[in-house]
Amino acid sequence: MNERLKSLYQTVILQKSREDKYVGKLNDFSLEFRAYNPMCGDQFDLQILIEDNSFKCLKYSGSGCSISRASAAVLCEHLQGVELDTVRQKVELFLELVDADSDKQPEELTDDENLLAFAAAREFPERKTCADLSWKELLNQLDTLNQS
C-alpha cells in the first residue's frame, strides 16, 4: 500500500469507523438532523441531547464509507460535553483541518490526533465530502438554531 493511502486510512480512522460507541439512537434528544450526500448516498442521522447549555450526549446511525463513518464517530466523541458557546468554533476548526485551501498547516490548528487523521483528506479532494459530511450539516443546524 502506498504512503498516500496510508495517510488517508490511518489506524485511527479505521478504528473509529468500526467503533460502535456512538452508534445508535437516543431516547431523549434536543436536536436531530440528517447528513446526506446525494452524490454517493452516504447518509447519517445524528441526535444530540443538549443539557445545561452543553452537548450532553451524541449518537449517530446510518451508512457510509469508512471515512464518513469515522468522521461522524469523531464528531460525537469530540463534541461530547462541549458547551454550546464553543461548539461552532470546534466545528469550524475541523472544517478548516480538511480544507485544502486553508493557509494553515493541520498541526497549527490542533494537536488532537483523532482530528489530525482527517487532514489527509486535503490530498484527496474527492473524499473531502466524506470527511466533512456530518460536520457541515451540524454547522447548518447551528445556523438554524441561532436564527430561531
Place this chain on the structure above:
Amino acid sequence: MDIDQVKSQFPIFRQKTPTGKDLIYLDNAATSQKPQSVIDAITNYYSKEYSTVGRGAYWPANVNTVKINQVRSKVKNFLNAQSEKEIVFTAGATDGINKIARSFLAPKLKSGDVIMISQVEHHANLIPWQELCKAYGTELLVIPVLESGHLDYEWIKQNLSERVKLLALSACSNVLGIKNDIKRITTMAEVTQTPVLVDAAQVLSHNRVDVQEWNCDFLVFSAHKMFGPTGVGVVYGKQSLFNEMKPFNYGGGIVKEVTFEASNYQDIPHKHEAGTPNIAGVLGLGAAIEFIKQLSQNETDTHLEELTNYALSSLKAINGLKIMGGEQDKAPVISFTIDGIHPHDISTFLNEEGICVRAGHHCAQPLLQRFEVPASVRVSFAIYNTKSDIDKLVMALLKTQAFFS
C-alpha cells in the same frame, strides 16, 4: 480483433495516471474514452473550417452544412431509421427525454392518464415523467424488476391499458447491465396503442440498434457513451409524431415566415432544432459512428461477451463479493458489493492502482433501494478493455480486502 491496435487509437491510454500507473478505465457506462478520429473531427472543425451551418452561402458554412447532413444520414443508417427526417440532434439523452416530455406528451396529458416507466430507470428517464405527473395529475406506474434484473413482463401485460399515454424505458439497466426485451414490450404496447420511448444511452457502444425492428416511437441516446463528445445526442422519432408535435424549442433556424403576429415552422427535422446547433459535437458524433462501424460487430460482441463472462467468474471467486442481478441478457456492466467494505473506499483504493470504477448509486437511487443496497461498485467495459484489466482489478480488490480485514 487486434485490441491493442484498437486501444492505440485512444490517446488517453498513452500516458500514466498521477499515481504512475497505466490507466485502466472501467467506467464506460458513465462515459467512454475518445478515439483520435473523434478528437480530430472536432479540432479540425474549430481550427480549419469553423463556421455556422445552414445559414451562410459561403465557404466554410457550405462545407459544414453538407457535413452535418451527412452525420444525420449516418445516424439514420446507424439506427436503421426510415428517413433523415426522423433524426433530431439534441444535447444528449437527458435533453431528448425532457424534450419529448415537454413537446410530445405534456400537451396531450390529462388527469387520470398514466405514464409507465420501469424500476431500473436512470434518473434521466424518471424525473421528467415524475414532474409531468405532478403538473398534470397523471399517475406514474413503475414496472417492477425481478431479482434477476429482468423486468416483470407479465406485469406489463396486465397493467398496460389505453390510459397509459407513454411507456418510457431503457434498453439496458445502467446498474445491473441487464438488457430489456424492447421488441416484446413494443408488441404489447401496440395493442393499447401506447407510444414507447427507448432510452438507448447505455447500449449503443456495444449493441446495434434497429428502430424499425424494435418498432419504438422514440429513441434517445448520447454521443459521449459511444466514443463521441459530450453535450450532443439524438432523438429518433417516427415521422408522424415529429410532424404533429410542437417544436422542441422556439427560435432561429426553425422558421419559414415570421411576423409579430405569427410564425410558421420548417419541416421536420429542422422544426425541432432551434438555435445554432452543437456543430463540433455533431461532427464528433459522426466520427464516433465511423469508428464503431469500422469495428466488426461480431468481433465486438464476442470480445465484450468474453470480457463480461471472464469478469463475472473472476469477481465471483472473491469472498464476500455479491453481484447485483443475474447473468442472462447481460451487457458489459457489472455492479457489486463486497461485505464490510464501502464502495467509496474500494474506489479510492482502485484509483491508486490506476483503475477507474464507479462507486455510488449510479443515478438510479430507486433501483438500489429495490435491491436494498445503499451504494455499489460498478465496472463497465468497452472495446479497449482486456482480460489483463480485469486481472488487475481483481488483484487490487483482493489487496483492498486484505487491508480492511
